[in-house]
Amino acid sequence: MNDQLINDLMDVLLQESKIYEDILEISKNKTDVIVKGKVNELENITNLEQSLIFKIGKLEESRESLVAEISDAIGVNPSEMTVSELEKHVDKKQADRLKEHKEYLSSIIGEIKNINEINSKLIKNSIDFIDFSINILSSISAEGNNYSKAGQVADNKKKNYFDIKL
Structure with missing residues (x-):
């Protein structure tokens, strides 16, 4: 299999991680803004979040395209391709890096989810x-x-x- 495809995939995952880190930081700031009732700042934060989410969407398209190419190369249906499945088809070093990216992304997304739940409750x-x-x-x-x-x-x-009541 082409190592460049795996490296490209890891680059996309790294870019996604950085954007999710930004979203996490913004979500933490949003909590403070909500508590203080700063509506204008909340609107600015929401606009910034939307632009970051748009970037994530573009990266997801790239990731899906790479996963489809990798799936074809290893003979796995793209809809069945997971990081765990991919780890079976790459060398140990690449498998470890993929696993790290997966765990880190899951961790960040979990934190964002928790903070967003708190923010939703505060707004409610x-x-x-x-x-x-x-x-x-x-x-x-x-x-x-x-x-x-x-x-x-x-x-x-x-x-x-x-x-x-609406």
Whole structure:
């Protein structure tokens, strides 16, 4: 098999790792921005994340193309190709490097997933608090301030302007 294909694959995996490291750092910063309620910074971070995700998408296309070429070279169906399968068809040094890349990428992606779950919960809590605050403010009635013609306190129903939760 062509060693250059394996080296190219490892280069793509390394590039992906670097971008995922950037995404991890951004996700950590995003937590602080969410806690401090800095909406403009959150928007900037989200835009930056989107551009990095776009780059990951391009690298994934390259990776899939390389995997298809490698699969053809070793006679394995591309849809069945895994790092573990590829390790069986390369020398020990390459197999060890592939395994390292796989474990490192899995680790980074796992960290990103955990931080994103925390960020999602923080955002949900913020939205719930805002919803609660709006409902409190919109349900304050003017009871006791309005009288009917007969001099009785008017029966004001609570006004709820925001009673639909999206």
